[in-house]
Amino acid sequence: MSQDIALQVNSLRVSYRSGDREVKAVDDVTFSLYPGERLGIVGESGSGKTTLALALMRLHKPPAYIMGGEAILDGRDILALGLDEMRQTRWSKLSLIPQGSMNSLNPVVKVKHQMADAVEAHERGLTKNEIAKHIDHLLGRVGLPGSVAEMYPHELSGGMKQRVCIALAIILEPSVIIADEPTSALDVVVQRVVMQTLNDVQAQLNAAMIIIGHDMGLMAQSADRLAVMYAGKMVEVSPISSFFHDPQHPYSKLLISSLPSPEEKRELAGIPGSQPSLLELPSGCAFHPRCPVAEDRCRAEIPALRQISSQRHAACHLVEELS
Amino acid sequence: MNYFVRRLIMFFVVVILAATLNFIIPRLAPGDPIGAVLEELRARGASTGGDAEDEIVAAYRARFGLDQPVYMQYLRFLTNTLRFDLGHSISYYPQKVEAALFRALPWTVGLLAISTLMSFAFGSFFGALMAWPRAPAAVNRFLPFFMVLSAVPYYLLGLILVYLFAFVLRLLPLGGAYSSGTIPRLELSFLLDVIRHGILPALSILLTSVGFWALGMRGTMVTVLGEDYLTLAEAKGLSGRRIFFAYAMRNALLPQVTSLAIALGTVASGSVLVEVVFNYPGIGWLLYNALRSSDYYMVQGVTFFLVLTVAVSVLVVDLIYPLLDPRIER
Incomplete structure (x- = not known):
């Protein structure tokens, strides 16, 4: 069974420490990722999505620290690897598509060199010529002309840059791709095409992909499963269609009712209140102050992420009763 | 165009x-x-x-x-x-001004340009290390040292160095570019003599300017280290050395190079005090003597020449800058 899992994350905890204060940005997160699967992770800003992504690649910077947990990739816990082994694991097993910001490529180095150095750092035994051919092929796969290889990042549009990043992410054919808000800096038209490209290359590789974002529409189109994060915890993990048709966690329900729908005309509902500060989390379930159905138990006890059906998980005391 | x-x-x-x-x-x-x-x-x-x-x-x-x-x-x-015909010197009539300039030039360029470039190279590298999280912690202990040194005027440090190493310890010559009595020619003993004479003035420039480069580089390096392309470089699994040189330092150097253009331009004019302290027969020494003897044509010639050095060094940096930063060329 474990062969069928691309990445298994168990009770991952990441904290920001300042002085003797500890802020749990990612708190006890557990999930499995299957080959070829696209797992969407959504949540408000500050819910720990990006911290989770960076911690999985061990790119988090102090004051962020991994406080515990494991991430099993290829039978090894990558959180326990030595620095050099980790360096080799990055990109060859686990690659990153950065936020679609304009700034992810080195401004003074040609695209081809930025792609080639990723290959060279991993000693694949390819000649310069083979690497150049490979780069040309990859650029074609993401819909860019080969001439882009000779260009500098400032000569490319935002969408082209993001395509370069996609080509770069699959250059070593990793088994897991982490896409951290891959299209957030692009306009909606380009967003759709870039996302389509990303999904295509991911499917061809049969790589597992984590898509981080807060665009529910994009998730609905791309993800197979959706994980919802709230205040550092995963509160629901469900296949995408069941999530949209029958959300389990009260937060998920509110999220969906805040989305416009073409089928029914209704007043859009917001979620009352705002996400709590991680420094002063409410007792019990972190969502209880905003939850319309909270009970006494919710104020006292932190709910665990429990399996509620064969494919669904939710962290709510009331889920059984609700469903 | x-x-x-x-x-x-x-x-x-x-x-x-x-x-x-x-x-x-x-x-x-x-x-x-x-x-x-x-x-x-x-x-x-x-x-x-x-x-x-x-x-x-x-x-x-x-x-x-x-x-x-x-x-x-x-x-x-x-x-x-x-046509570079700058007229005749009044004090040394009928010597031509440009002849005196060209005689002084190699000394100034040799001493000041080389020590400025060395200071730039060393300071920038050290400053980059100070901002690099994986560098040994000892590197940062030099920070206060650099700050104090960059606050000391170089001629004052020059005087202190002369007093210590030339006057008290008698390790190095008091001044001049070569021992009096020797004739400048291309051979090893003369070259060694020149280097011996150059150590103290070069050191006074190096020590007082290296802090400027180090602190400037540290500042830009910290900014560059926060850029997204550094995170991506690390995610790519590149070696620390490659990230440091090709991604971080390469970008942090750009503003430093602009400062270098200005610094190189002021090399000749900034040389006056160092050359006076060390009795060094360069452009600064020439200007100092011309001013003292009201040698108007010489002063005019040297001044024009100083402007020319600024213009040339800015031109040179302008011409090589597009090679360093592809975003500049349009």
């Missing part, structure tokens, strides 16, 4: 403007040069006044071209200057 052509035109405009100012400023000063000559002649009891004096004045005016209209004088001055 082509970037290079634009830069070249800019360069010539700056040079002609500098030459023009050089022409105007002495003519704005009170008094006239012939009067000064007559004054000197009278002091020696040579002039008798009357017709003879008028004749002398006319002769001098004709000889220096002062009888011609100002625009003719200006044109002649300009063509002479652009």
Whole structure:
């Protein structure tokens, strides 16, 4: 069974420490990722999505620290690897598509060199010529002309840059791709095409992909499963269609009712209140102050992420009763 | 228009403007040069006044071209200057100003340009290390040291160094570019002698300027380290060395290179005090002596030359900058 899992994350905890204060940005997160699967992770800003992504690649910077947990990739816990082994694991097993910001490529180095150095750092035994051919092929796969290889990042549009990043992410054919808000800096038209490209290359590789974002529409189109994060915890993990048709966690329900729908005309509902500060989390379930159905138990006890059906998980005391 | 052509035109405009100012400023000063000559002649009891004096004045005016209209004088001055004919030195008549300049130039370039470049290279590298999280912690202990040193004027440090190493310890020579009595020629013993004489002045420049480069580099490096492309470089699994040089330092160096252009331009003018302290026969020493002996043509020549060095070094950096930063060329 474990062969069928691309990445298994168990009770991952990441904290920001300042002085003797500890802020749990990612708190006890557990999930499995299957080959070829696209797992969407959504949540408000500050819910720990990006911290989770960076911690999985061990790119988090102090004051962020991994406080515990494991991430099993290829039978090894990558959180326990030595620095050099980790360096080799990055990109060859686990690659990153950065936020679609304009700034992810080195401004003074040609695209081809930025792609080639990723290959060279991993000693694949390819000649310069083979690497150049490979780069040309990859650029074609993401819909860019080969001439882009000779260009500098400032000569490319935002969408082209993001395509370069996609080509770069699959250059070593990793088994897991982490896409951290891959299209957030692009306009909606380009967003759709870039996302389509990303999904295509991911499917061809049969790589597992984590898509981080807060665009529910994009998730609905791309993800197979959706994980919802709230205040550092995963509160629901469900296949995408069941999530949209029958959300389990009260937060998920509110999220969906805040989305416009073409089928029914209704007043859009917001979620009352705002996400709590991680420094002063409410007792019990972190969502209880905003939850319309909270009970006494919710104020006292932190709910665990429990399996509620064969494919669904939710962290709510009331889920059984609700469903 | 082509970037290079634009830069070249800019360069010539700056040079002609500098030459023009050089022409105007002495003519704005009170008094006239012939009067000064007559004054000197009278002091020696040579002039008798009357017709003879008028004749002398006319002769001098004709000889220096002062009888011609100002625009003719200006044109002649300009063509002479652009041909690098800077006139005769007054104190060392009939020596030409440009000859004295070219004799002094190698010393200034050798001492100041080399120590400035060394300071730039060392300071930038060290500053980059100070911002690099994986560098040994000891690197940052030098920070206060750099800060104090960059606050000390280099001529003061020069005096202290001379006192310690040349006067008290007698390890190194007190001044000059080579031992008196030796004749400059290309052989090893002379070269070693020159290096021995260059150590103290170079050290005083190096020590006082290295902090400037280190602190500047540390600042830009910290900014670059926060850029997204550094996170991506690390995610790619590149080696620390590659990230440090090709991604972080490469980008952090860009503003440093701009400062280098300005620093190299002021090398010659900044050299005056160092060369005076160390009795070094460079451009600064030349200017200092010319000022003391009111050698106007020499002062004018050196000043023009200093402007020229700034213009040339800015031109050179402008021309190589597109190679360093592809975003510049349009």
